[in-house]
Structure formats: C-alpha cells, structure tokens
Amino acid sequence: MKVLFNGRLMERSECAVDIEDRGYQFGDGVYEVIRIYNGSLYTLDEHIARFFKSAAEIGIVLPFSEAELKGELKGLIKANQVDDGGLYLQATRGTAPRKHQYKPGLTPQVTAYTFPIKKPxxxxxxxxxxxxxxxxxxxxxxxxxxxxxxxxxxxxxxxxxxxxxxxxxxxxxxxxxxxxxxxxxxxxxxxxxxxxxxxxxxxxxxxxxxxxxxxxxxxxxxxxxxxxxxxxxxxxxxxxxxxxxxxxxxxxxxxxxxxxxxxxxxxxxxxxxxxxxxxxxxx
CATH class of the missing domain: 3.20.10.10 (D-amino Acid Aminotransferase, subunit A, domain 2)
Structure with missing residues (x-):
C-alpha cells in the first residue's frame, strides 16, 4: 500500500516519523477522514477547506495550496486503486525538542493513507x-x-x-x-x-x-x-x-x-x- 508523506508517494514500510514529532508527543495537529465512493473523494472540497481552517486555527501554515493537496490525494487513490473506502489525512506541527512551547517556522509533517470501510x-x-x-x-x-x-x-x-x-x-x-x-x-x-x-x-x-x-x-x-x-x-x-x-x-x-x-x-x-x-x- 502506498502512503503520501510530505508530498511523496512511498510504501508504508518506508514512512517514518521522528520520535519528537509534536503530533506523536502532544497531539499537536489536525486531521480529516474522507469517504471514497466509486474511486472519487466525496465532498473533497469541503473536507480540504476544513483541514486548512483547522490548521490555521492552531497556527500551522501548510506549505502547499488546497488545489495541490487535492491533486496529491487523487494520485494516492489512483496509486492504491481504491474504489470504495476511506482516506485519512493528518498534519502535525512538525519535529522539535520536547517542550510545550515551540519556535515558529517548524516544517509540518503531512501524512495520508487509504483504508477499507465496512458499510454499517x-x-x-x-x-x-x-x-x-x-x-x-x-x-x-x-x-x-x-x-x-x-x-x-x-x-x-x-x-x-x-x-x-x-x-x-x-x-x-x-x-x-x-x-x-x-x-x-x-x-x-x-x-x-x-x-x-x-x-x-x-x-x-x-x-x-x-x-x-x-x-x-x-x-x-x-x-x-x-x-x-x-x-x-x-x-x-x-x-x-x-x-x-x-x-x-x-x-x-x-x-x-x-x-x-x-x-x-x-x-x-x-x-x-x-x-x-x-x-x-x-x-
């Protein structure tokens, strides 16, 4: 299975996050879950707009546009050949020495992957x-x-x-x-x-x-x-x-x-x- 990590498609086994990633240690980040039907991301625009809004609310500046991210997510679905399922998208503030406070300008860590969903x-x-x-x-x-x-x-x-x-x-x-x-x-x-x-x-x-x-x-x-x-x-x-x-x-x-x-x-x-x-x- 391919995952999207900081704009690159790679195998899940190749994806690694530093132990001082602030999402891992503080939950310092935001996420979205998007449903995939017939190979399409349902309500994609709304989910991505909320993703950017949530990031902005906690002071994370994402280093790409909404359009660029949408294109990468569509590429991920195509790479994994997903027809029906879900997509998880997450951004953390990035990696820094473990302190509650942080210096500005950290590089966000952005991860996305697809997963199966059993319809209830x-x-x-x-x-x-x-x-x-x-x-x-x-x-x-x-x-x-x-x-x-x-x-x-x-x-x-x-x-x-x-x-x-x-x-x-x-x-x-x-x-x-x-x-x-x-x-x-x-x-x-x-x-x-x-x-x-x-x-x-x-x-x-x-x-x-x-x-x-x-x-x-x-x-x-x-x-x-x-x-x-x-x-x-x-x-x-x-x-x-x-x-x-x-x-x-x-x-x-x-x-x-x-x-x-x-x-x-x-x-x-x-x-x-x-x-x-x-x-x-x-x-």
Whole structure:
C-alpha cells in the first residue's frame, strides 16, 4: 500500500516519523477522514477547506495550496486503486525538542493513507443503541484536532456497554456524539445543535442541512435538552464513515416506536442519492 508523506508517494514500510514529532508527543495537529465512493473523494472540497481552517486555527501554515493537496490525494487513490473506502489525512506541527512551547517556522509533517470501510448496513437498516455521557471535552470542539483522548475513553465505554455510540451532554444540552453529529425529530421538525465551538461542524452534517432545505424538511439548529432527546419521535446520527444511522434506543429506553422512523429513512435515501449523484462514474 502506498502512503503520501510530505508530498511523496512511498510504501508504508518506508514512512517514518521522528520520535519528537509534536503530533506523536502532544497531539499537536489536525486531521480529516474522507469517504471514497466509486474511486472519487466525496465532498473533497469541503473536507480540504476544513483541514486548512483547522490548521490555521492552531497556527500551522501548510506549505502547499488546497488545489495541490487535492491533486496529491487523487494520485494516492489512483496509486492504491481504491474504489470504495476511506482516506485519512493528518498534519502535525512538525519535529522539535520536547517542550510545550515551540519556535515558529517548524516544517509540518503531512501524512495520508487509504483504508477499507465496512458499510454499517445492519445498523443503517435496523438502528442502534447508544448511551449518554457528560461532555467534558475542551471548548474548541470545532477544531478537528488530534486530541481525541476523551472521545476515545467514552467511545470505548459505549462499546463495552454494547452500544454503537455515546451522545454527549454539556450543561443539560445535547452537543454531539463522540464521532458523530446528532439529530432529534419532534413533530416532523429536525433539531440539531448549532455550529459553534461546542461541536465539530461535520461535513456530512453540512450536506444534510442542505438536503433538509432542498427537500423542504423543517429543521432548526437549536440545542435541545436531554429530556427532549429522550422524548423525541426519532433520533439519528451522521458521520463520514457511518453516513446516517437511526438511533432506536438511548440509555435502555426506546425512542419513538423503537424502530427507525419514516423521516430518518427519507434522510438516508436523500444522502444516498446525493452520494450517487456526486460520485457516479463517467462511462
């Protein structure tokens, strides 16, 4: 398998990162995960724009343009002959003696590789069980940084509880999942937390909001309480790798009928149609 390391394609075994890389020691960096369908990077422009924005937010100056990076990533997919899967992209601040502070002008280390994705068909069709947990993360959740320790801890807790995801609650209000955005449906209105420093403004989330508008589905970007979540008619989550998944049980309690709801199914279909439209192969 080829990987992209600082603009060069090489074998994975040839790729080496210094022990004092700040991403390795401090989580000092940013990343993106992009879905590949039919050999195409879905919503590539949006992902790369967010990658550059996240880097800028923490003071990393990337030594290439968005267009140059897109071209290199397309070359990586071609080299690995990926038709369906995912692409992981990461930039760290670079290598420096281990101190919290750093000198300006470090050379960022940029890595990308492709990986297989197993589509969660059963979960998408039948729904999943989730738990809720306190949102104790830092207050810049809008930056897609490498600092995911709390997300990992809570995702593992959900896994050990035989749940697909954990929905996070901050000051009584639903923010997002450990690796997903959250939506609640009440009386045919879709609610989701507004884009702010308290959530990551997911690329799939942005796509869904546009599809809500296009299909005339009522929606509000509004923080809801945990009680409102538990009493919703439908709940679903979204992410790049999971797409749209119905949530049928939260903390052991059925949501709505305990089965995927009709509006959730319509949202799923709308997203699949959009994916097919955006990534259809030209014959």
């Amino acid at each position: 068909v059963n979960e998408q069709e039948n729904g999943v069980s989730v738990i809720t947990e306190d949102d104790l993360r830092w207050l810049r959740c809008d930056i897609k940084s490498l600092n995911l320790l709390y997300n990992v801890m809570i995702k593992q807790k959900a896994h050990e509880a035989s749940s697909f995801e954990a929905i996070l609650i901050r000051d009584g209000f639903v923010t997002e999942g450990t690796s997903s955005n959250v939506y609640a449906v009440k009386q045919n209105v879709i609610y989701t937390h507004p884009a702010s420093n308290l959530i990551l403004n997911g690329i799939t989330r942005r796509t869904l909001l546009e599809l809500f508008r296009k299909n005339g589905w009522q929606h509000e970007e509004k923080a809801i309480t945990k009680d409102e979540l538990m009493n919703a008619d439908e709940v679903f989550i979204s992410s790049t790798t999971a797409e749209v998944i119905p949530v049928t049980v939260i903390d052991g309690q059925n949501i709505g009928t305990g089965a995927p709801g009709p509006l959730t199914k319509e949202v799923q279909k709308a997203l699949q149609d959009n994916i097919l439209s955006e990534t259809a192969k030209v014959l």
